[in-house]
Amino acid sequence: MTPFSENLRGAFLMVAGMCAYTVNDAFMKALSDEVPLFEAVLVRGIGAIICLVIMCKLLGQLRFDLPRREWALIIVRTLGEVGGTFFFLTALFNMPIANVSAILQSLPLAVSLSATVFLGEPLGWRRMAAISVGFAGVLLIVQPGGGDFNHYSLYALCAVACVTLRDIVVRRMSRDVPSVFVALIAAIGVTMLGAVGSLFTESVELSPKASLQLMGATGFLICGYICSVTAMRWGEISFVAPFRYTALVVALVLGVVVFGEWPNMLTLTGAGVVVVTGLFTLYRESRLRVRHTAVPSPR
Structure with a gap:
């Protein structure tokens, strides 16, 4: 498989993963007034693990004989x-969601820069410029108010650092390591977080509506896990990472359809900038492929 086709596959998986994660977030947000956070994480995690x-069993990916490395x-990824x-959850429940989103959308830049520093992946100035412009589009979408930022912004920055570490580590894994199995271990780790947190919060009985919402969150979380793990194992991180911005476009659609939140002109402009930068990155990759294939091989 050529690097170009690997990049395309990684970009597609990243888009699918971000869509799944965003729908999962919408389900969790919808039941947040009824179910305590850690209980929701615990119940959702149990369903995801099952x-x-x-x-893993059906695909033959339940592997415990992996090398120590x-x-x-x-x-480390878990x-x-x-x-x-x-x-992320600590910041989300203690500061405006727009501010948390603004900080988290620095992920593509952080991951791309980390891939260059730690993995030696090339990052040309055009890609760097596209990522930076895309981040500016993100700011137009979330429109964070400076007065609302508080010390919980540091928690959001820590979330960026943790997710960057997670994605960089995946690149070090052998492709023989099953992606679904990696997602399973991650789900176990997050579920343990919910279990520990639930020890210090009062649990509630789940209503039929909350149960359905948790089932929906679980299904989309599984899709997000698998797609995000696989996406970072195909193609260059600097190419795949900008497609994380897809989550913002999906969030805009869900805001209108589900929550009745109509975006203003600045938000729509920002969404357009995000989409254009992603398309520009894809265009640059295709041009580089054509240029490389046009160079005659030495005889």
Whole structure:
């Protein structure tokens, strides 16, 4: 498979993963007034673990005979997943969601820069400019108010660091390590976080509506896990990472359709900038492929 086709596959998986994660967030947000946070994380996690174990069995991916190096990478990635979940949820429930979103959308830039520093992946000035412009579009979408930022912004920054670590570690894994199995271990780690947190909060009985919402969140969370793990294992991170901005476009649609939140002109402009930068990155990759194939091979 050529690098170009690998980049395309990684970009598609990233888009699918971000869509799934965003729908999961919408389900969790919808039941947040009825179910305590850690109880929701625990129940959702149990459902995710059961489904992922079944998938691993059916696909023959339930592997415990992996080399020690791969287990070390899986554990580090899981710690990044758990840390990112904890810091993200702590920030989300203590500051405006627009501000948290603004900070988290620095992920593509952080991941791309980290890939350049730690993995030696090339990052040309055009891609760097596209990522930066895309981040400016993100700011137009969320329109954070400076007066609303508080010390919980540091938690959001810690979430960025944890997720960056998670994605960089995945690149070090062998492709022989099953993606569904990696997602299963991550789900176990996050579920343990919910279990520990539930020890210090009062649980409630789930209503039929809350149960259905948790089932929906679980299903989309599983899709998000698998797609995000696989996406970071195909193509260059600097190419795949900008497609995280898809989550913002999906959030805009869900805001209108589900919550009746109509975006203003600045938000729509920002969404347009995000989409254009993603398309520009894809265009640049296709031009580079054509240029490389046009160079005659030495005889």
